[in-house]
Amino acid sequence: MDTIVLSDDAVVDLQAEFEASNMDEVMTKLDRELVGLKPVKTRIREIAALLLVDRLRKKFGISTGTPTLHMNFTGNPGTGKTTVALRMAEILHRLGYVREGHLVSVTRDDLVGQYVGHTAPKTREIIKKAMGGVLFIDEAYYLYKPENERDYGQESIEILLQCMESHRDDLVVILAGYKDKMDRFFLSNPGMRSRIAHHIDFPDYRPDELQDIAMLMLAEQNYRFSDGAAQALKEYIPLRMTLPHFSNARSMRNALDRARLRQANRLFLERDRPLTRLDLITIEEPDIRGSRIFVEGRLEGEPEFAPAG
Amino acid sequence: MMTNPGNKVTQGQFSFLPDLTDTQISAQIKYALKNNWAVSVEYSDDPHPRNTYWEMYGNPMFDLKDPAGILMEINNCRKAMPHMYIRVTAFDSTKGWEAPRMSFIVNRPPNEPGFRLLRQERDGRSQGYTIIPYATDRPEGERS
Numbered sequence: 001m002d003t004i005v006l007s008d009d010a011v012v013d014l015q016a017e018f019e020a021s022n023m024d025e026v027m028t029k030l031d032r033e034l035v036g037l038k039p040v041k042t043r044i045r046e047i048a049a050l051l052l053v054d055r056l057r058k059k060f061g062i063s064t065g066t067p068t069l070h071m072n073f074t075g076n077p078g079t080g081k082t083t084v085a086l087r088m089a090e091i092l093h094r095l096g097y098v099r100e101g102h103l104v105s106v107t108r109d110d111l112v113g114q115y116v117g118h119t120a121p122k123t124r125e126i127i128k129k130a131m132g133g134v135l136f137i138d139e140a141y142y143l144y145k146p147e148n149e150r151d152y153g154q155e156s157i158e159i160l161l162q163c164m165e166s167h168r169d170d171l172v173v174i175l176a177g178y179k180d181k182m183d184r185f186f187l188s189n190p191g192m193r194s195r196i197a198h199h200i201d202f203p204d205y206r207p208d209e210l211q212d213i214a215m216l217m218l219a220e221q222n223y224r225f226s227d228g229a230a231q232a233l234k235e236y237i238p239l240r241m242t243l244p245h246f247s248n249a250r251s252m253r254n255a256l257d258r259a260r261l262r263q264a265n266r267l268f269l270e271r272d273r274p275l276t277r278l279d280l281i282t283i284e285e286p287d288i289r290g291s292r293i294f295v296e297g298r299l300e301g302e303p304e305f306a307p308a309g
Numbered sequence: 310m311m312t313n314p315g316n317k318v319t320q321g322q323f324s325f326l327p328d329l330t331d332t333q334i335s336a337q338i339k340y341a342l343k344n345n346w347a348v349s350v351e352y353s354d355d356p357h358p359r360n361t362y363w364e365m366y367g368n369p370m371f372d373l374k375d376p377a378g379i380l381m382e383i384n385n386c387r388k389a390m391p392h393m394y395i396r397v398t399a400f401d402s403t404k405g406w407e408a409p410r411m412s413f414i415v416n417r418p419p420n421e422p423g424f425r426l427l428r429q430e431r432d433g434r435s436q437g438y439t440i441i442p443y444a445t446d447r448p449e450g451e452r453s
Contacts, residue, residue, distance in 0.1 A: 100374040121367070128382070132375025170377040 005061035012056050023048055026091050035216065036209040040084055043200050044091060051095040066168050068197040069097060073176040074183075075202025078248030081176040082138065084202075088174065089134040098172055100132035108142040111156045119152040123159045131170045140175035141185035157189060164195050205248050207237045214252045218283070223260070228285030232294075239293050255291065262287040316423030318356040321396060321412040331380060334397070334415055338376035341399035341411050347371050349400065350382050352393045354452050355445050356421070366390075369400065383415055392418045392452075418444070 006012070018024065027048070030041060047069065054064055069092065073081040086103050093101025106126055113119035127135065137143070145151040164173050175182070175192075179201065186193040205213065214233060218224060225233065233255075240251055263283050267275060319325055322337075329337070341348050348370050351363035366386040370379060379397070386395050395416035398409045422443035429437040444452065 099377075102374050125368070125370070128370060128378030129372055129374070131373070131377040131381075167377065167381070170375065 006059050008060070010060070012059055014052065014056060017052055017056060021052065021096075022094055023052070023091075026087075026094055030087060030091075033216065034080060034083065034087070035212045036205055037080060037084070037202065040080075040200055040202060043198060044084075044088070047198070048091065048095060051092075051097055055096070068168060068195070070164055070173045070196045071175070071198040071200060072182065072186075072196045073174060073200055073202060074179040076178065076204055076248060078250035078252075079202035079204060080249060081202055082136070085134065085136045085174045085176065088172075092134065092172060098133055099170075102130075102133035103136055104130040104133060105136045105138060107138050108153065111137070111143065111160075112152050114152075116152075119155045120159060123156045127159070127163050127167075127171065130173075131167065134172045134174055136174045136176065139177045139181075141177050141181040144185055144188060146188060157192065161191050161195060207234075207241065210237050210248070210252055213249050214256060217253060217256055221256075221260075223256075223281050223283055226282055226284050229259075229283050229288050232285050232288035236288055236291060236293060243293070258291065259283050259287045262290045316421045318394070318414070318417070318421060320356070320358060321414055323413050328417070329413070329415065334383065335376040335380055337411070337413065338379050338397065338399075342373055342376060344399075344401070344410070346399035346401045346410055348373070348379050349398050350379070350386050350395065351398060352386060352390050352395045352416075354393050354418070354449075355442060356394055357424075357440070357442050357445070363394075363396065366395070387416050391416070394418065 027045070030044065034041070050067060054067065057064055071088070073085065075081055082105070085105070089098065089101050089103040092098045104126065110126055111119070111123045113122045143153040143157055145153055160173065163171060173196075175196065177185070211230075211234060215225070215230075236255065237252075240246060240255065245251075260283070266284070266287060267279065317324070323329060338348055349368070350366040352366055353360060353363035366389075367382055370382070373379065383395065383397065393416070394414055396412055396414045399411035401408060401410040424440040424442050427439045427441060429439070431437055
């Protein structure tokens with residue numbers, strides 16, 4: 001508790017407060033590890049600024065209600081909603097908004113029970129676990145099933161709403177899901193919409209951003225591309241984007257996983273030749289070109305499909 | 310029993326101190342959570358020292374990170390049973406311990422009548438003693 005209240009003409013240093021909070025480090029990390037996502041980063045900066053200013057106001061004894069930080073992330077698959085939620089827990093912890101900074105990630109199954117009287121304790125247990133941190137509800141629209149009036153999802157929503165209001169200091173709730181479905185969900189649950197202050201839309205990645213993401217992922221797994229492979233990936237991305245079930249960064253991850261398989265197989269076939277460290281970490285052009293997208297114009301496990309053009 | 314004015318039942322930790330505030334309770338629970346003990350809330354209207362097994366209020370709470378959730382349960386329990394003793398127990402499941410490591414009372418009935426001392430005459434002028442809580446004079450369900 002701040003016991004000393006500054007006098008009205010005292011001066012405080014926002015810069016010093018900023019440095020003390022390590023925000024800079026978190027923001028740089030965010031910029032480095034998350035490609036693109038401009039609107040998301042802007043909003044995170046705004047929230048961080050608000051929390052810092054609030055902290056200074058508190059020093060002057062200016063009371064503010066705790067700001068509502070419940071958030072709603074919408075966006076297509078693979079646009080980084082979960083990754084940002086995880087980062088959000090850390091950021092809010094750094095800023096002293098949440099006490100522990102852990103993330104509890106749940107879906108409908110974790111909140112909604114199977115019989116009468118099962119839902120409330122289940123939801124409460126999850127909420128208790130998330131207190132002091134961030135509760136991340138993925139695909140939140142599944143909570144509400146209008147076609148079944150006896151569905152227990154509604155009960156879970158009501159408990160959530162109540163806790164989001166009365167335990168604002170203890171808990172930050174982040175909902176995530178695809179845009180159209182979330183919009184429909186909020187239409188039928190206006191109370192939920194009004195209790196969420198931040199609606200953040202995650203844009204799709206551009207091809208060059210996807211390329212950067214792929215490079216980051218590779219580096220994380222201690223692989224590298226040969227020049228030819230990088231070029232092949234550049235050609236691969238637009239092709240993949242026209243195919244069905246394209247899910248941004250997740251598709252990149254899957255493509256890289258398959259490239260790793262092909263690389264391993266290629267090395268295995270050349271096994272009479274001694275291998276260097278470089279051989280083991282390099283993904284060559286044929287490993288990318290071997291993709292079915294180049295060969296047959298379709299993905300593994302997908303029906304025959306001719307890409308436009 | 311003039312050594313214990315007000316007949317405050319002294320069981321578990323901190324029972325000789327003034328009642329803990331919510332902040333102090335949170336700090337104690339925080340310590341338990343830090344040690345990965347499962348915290349649970351229990352209640353009873355029988356303060357007899359041999360009454361070990363109290364009723365559980367909800368399930369024990371595992372995998373919590375922050376005391377706020379437990380404090381919420383304590384307050385719910387206080388609201389539901391203001392006339393009962395409520396205690397918080399922290400159970401350590403580590404092999405070799407498997408026992409409660411902390412236990413303290415967080416709620417007392419407004420009036421604690423204390424215990425009656427019963428003397429029993431035995432053979433050869435020897436005497437046996439037993440105590441009976443006044444709180445249990447009436448049958449269960451009729452106690453306030």
